[in-house]
Amino acid sequence: DADVTQTPRNRITKTGKRIMLECSQTKGHDRMYWYRQDPGLGLRLIYYSFDVKDINKGEISDGYSVSRQAQAKFSLSLESAIPNQTALYFCATSDPYGYTFGSGTRLTVV
Amino acid sequence: GENVEQHPSTLSVQEGDSAVIKCTYSDSASNYFPWYKQELGKRPQLIIDIRSNVGEKKDQRIAVTLNKTAKHFSLHITETQPEDSAVYFCAAQKGSNYQLIWGAGTKLIIKP
Numbered sequence A: 001d002a003d004v005t006q007t008p009r010n011r012i013t014k015t016g017k018r019i020m021l022e023c024s025q026t027k028g029h030d031r032m033y034w035y036r037q038d039p040g041l042g043l044r045l046i047y048y049s050f051d052v053k054d055i056n057k058g059e060i061s062d063g064y065s066v067s068r069q070a071q072a073k074f075s076l077s078l079e080s081a082i083p084n085q086t087a088l089y090f091c092a093t094s095d096p097y098g099y100t101f102g103s104g105t106r107l108t109v110v
Numbered sequence B: 001g002e003n004v005e006q007h008p009s010t011l012s013v014q015e016g017d018s019a020v021i022k023c024t025y026s027d028s029a030s031n032y033f034p035w036y037k038q039e040l041g042k043r044p045q046l047i048i049d050i051r052s053n054v055g056e057k058k059d060q061r062i063a064v065t066l067n068k069t070a071k072h073f074s075l076h077i078t079e080t081q082p083e084d085s086a087v088y089f090c091a092a093q094k095g096s097n098y099q100l101i102w103g104a105g106t107k108l109i110i111k112p
Helices: none
Strands: A004-007 A010-013 A019-025 A031-037 A043-051 A054-057 A064-070 A073-078 A087-095 A098-101 A105-109 B004-007 B010-014 B019-025 B032-038 B045-051 B056-059 B062-067 B072-077 B086-092 B106-111
Touching (some): A004 A087, A019 A087, A019 A105, A031 A064, B019 B086, B019 B106, B045 B056, B045 B062, B072 B086
Antiparallel strands (some): A004 A019, A019 A073, A031 A043, A031 A087, A087 A105, B032 B045, B056 B062
16 A cells, blocks of 8 residues: 555664655645654654644654645654654554554664 | 543453453543554554444444443454454544544454
8 A cells, every 4th residue: 555655664873863754645635644653652643734834743742853845745854863763653644534554664773 | 632541451362252442531522433453563554433423333343332421432353363463552533623642552462
């Protein structure tokens, strides 16, 4: 299912480096989200966007920033990566019928 | 704000038996309650949802029940099979202008 595409799928980066995770969607949804998932934990919302001009912080936005370049594109940046940002990151879109998640980006900060 | 609690965190059942996962929510204005299944190494996917104007919804071996008075909803899986092994997430939403609030997840293990 390529409706929501995340790149890269896996990334190893060094502490202090800037990194961008990208998300694109072909579903035509206005709403897009970035989540973080740690082992044994649930989905924690980082940022969300209800349209191109609307960006909102989620519960764990510190250390992250986002850019909504177009309806179809929503990127997540770590300005200065730290080891505790090692996690699985999911992008998602939604409409009234539910959320569609991307395949995830596994990020390791060493 | 809304808070969703999910129990148990891990559930182990014998293949063929039933499994029940329960969630409670805090905001009585919540009116949409989906359940997502995440298989190992894969993305969460919607398996069933219920809106506040109904009390129960079924889809083959899975069902969801909602008790608005008690503010809890449950996922029921009957005749469990190995492919039901996964992490299940519940969520609640109080309107189309709000995002989903997620439970912490339940790891369901189906024992052969």
